[in-house]
Structure formats: structure tokens, C-alpha cells
Amino acid sequence: MTADTKSDAPKKRGTRAIKTLRGMRDIMPEDQKYWDYLRMQAREFSHSYGFRRIDLPLMEPEQLFNRTVGKTSDIVEKEMYTFVDQGGDKIALRPEATASVARAYIEHGMINRPQPVKLFYEGPMFRRERPQSGRYRQFHQFGFEAIGSLDPLLDAQVIFMNYRLLKSVGISSMVHINSIGDEESRPNYQKVLVSYYRTKRSELCEDCRKRLNKNPLRLLDCKEKDCQEVAKAAPQSVDYLTEACREHFMQVLDYLDEMDVPYFLDHTLVRGLDYYTRTVFEFMPDGNDEQTRQAAYGAGGRYDDLIESIGGREHTPAIGVAMGMERIINAMKAQEVDIPDATACEVFVAQIGEEAKKKSMMLFEDLRSAGLCVAESLAKEGLKSQLEVANKKGVKYALILGQKEIMD
16 A cells, blocks of 8 residues: 555554655556566577576675775765674675676686676666666666677677667667777876866866876766766777777677667767776667766676686676666656556456355366466455456456356
């Protein structure tokens, strides 16, 4: 029962209804068809492309995200839910899942399996962001991670499958893509980037002035309007790539061209997490304005150094993507995507009288066990009220049991 639903039960004087926390929400029964359909499509794509499901803990050691996402990232500095448990351990509710997948890859010795190891996950994440359209403090993602290969075909495949997945649920998207290089090429780029931004210091927000010294790449990821204007004229990372990184990126683009995936070369795209290397990308609605940029359906990229940074084998390349389920479902609703109703039934069992009610319970179970989708409202007494329920459910056939049917 919702907070504003009237109740016949008397309320104690002075009591107030308890509501959800800010940034949290209930997913109501009428919305479940969208969630079920999207989950079904994600799982079907994961099976088709050889990604095996992994379920990860909601809580991880805080250190895992400090070391991977980055201590100076907005997620760690401002958004991560952390606490100290009764044993004195520092715990974090997971703000994203890639770090957890990397931890599981190492912990369970997946390096000994045929590479690349392809993993699929789905579930809630937690960030204390400012709630806005399509963004909640508890939000849901599904994602695909492929660990153990540097082949650019894998980059293109991950992008292609998610582009097609969005299309399968009625969503058209444009892939924004960039390459931010590796440990060898990035220092040169950061040097010219810092030099450029120092001439624009007075135009930057307070956070970006801090980033100028702490993490220059994050300057390009700022969502403040003035900072985004500065970023448009910033030096481009692709101009400072090593030959190996440039060749890798060009091959990714060649594959995307072959697969007819529409993409936009976005030199301001760096992603907000420290572990990314080389290819980075986002799935966005068609267009390139500020509002579109805030509405990405999902994003990902390479993280070739992440496994090593948390104790895994050196030079273990990987790529992954995370898709925002709330964002996708909001778009499905806005575009009035026709969702098959998995709960639709063709047969409704109705009853008249106490004896018929008893028999109807068993008839319902017999039909259900036989594989039919059957609906009922046996708790209602009148036939009229039961048939009203059948009509609302859109059921084609009603089986009515009365006294005569019981006797026969």
C-alpha cells in the first residue's frame, strides 16, 4: 500500500507514514513487464555471444574501489556509500561492477581458463548522486566483461552487441567513441592538456581547478556548462597516441564500419573512472547536445591495467560495458515500445458457491500444471466481480463452475 493510499485502519495520533529514502524508489507491478523484457533480451544476448553469468556481492572492501575507480574520482570522493562494520572492516556498497568482476577473476583463478573469459552480470548499484531523471541512488545495470585479450575485434564486438541489444528493445542509439591511450602515450597528452587548461583557469569550476593538479583527464568529463565549453577546444588525445594505440583504435573503427554501427568521434570523452585505457565509448540517443550527453544509456571501455593493479597477472587486457536499466526503460516508455505481456493469460477460472470454490482451486492447479496460463480471482464472491477482473486482464475464455457443474 502506498503512502497516499487511504486505509480504514485507525491511525495513531502523531504518527507519520514512512517513505522511501531520497533517490530510492519502488518498481511497481505495472512496470515489471519492461524490466522482465529488458532482462530477457540481455540474457539472450549474453548466451548468444558466449558471456556466462556471474553474481557479485552488493558489498565489497572499500579499498577495492579506492584502488580501481580512483581516490580523486567523483564516485569515491562524493558518491560512494561506505561504513565500518562491527568487525572494524571498511565496507562499500558497490558503485559499479567492473572492479568486482576483476576481483572475482583473480580470486577464483580464472586466468587458468581459456581466454578471454567472458562474464555477464546484472543487479543494483549505489551512488549518492543528486537524483534526476533516469538516475537514482540505487540504480540497476547489466554489463558484459571480456578479460584476457587485446584484440580490437573484441572492442568492436562488445560495442556491436550492445548497439544491437538496444535496437532489439526499440531504442536507436549513437556510439560516442574515443581513445585515451595507455601508460606510454598518456603522460605527453596530460602535459599539453594541463598547459591548455591553465590558460583557462578563470573559466573553470572549483572542482576542475582541483582536477588540474590531481587528475587532468577528469577535466574533460566535467558536466558544468562553462567547463564543457572549455573542453570543446582542448587538445585531442588521439593526436598523442603511440603507434600501437593508434593502430588499435583504427582497427576498432574499421570493424565498426564493417558492422554498420553509427559512431561519433568524441575527443572530450574520457569516462569518469581511473582504470580506463585505450578505447572508451558511450551509447547515447542520436544528437550531440548537452542534454543528450547527460542521457547515456550505457558506457564502457578498455581497462588493460586494472587486473594487475589489484594483484592479478601483469598485462592482462580487458574490456567491458555497463548499461543503465532505468535509462533504457525510460526511453522505451517515452518511445511507446510495444512490450509483449508475459503475464497475459487466455483462461480465467470463476466460481459460484463454496463447493465450486473448492473445486476451482484444484481445476486452476490442474490447468497450470498442464502448461496453460490461467488467471483467477477466487477470493471474490460474486460472479460479476470475478468477470470484471477477467475483462481487465484481457482473458479470452472464462470457465465458470457453479452448483450444477459440480453435481455433473
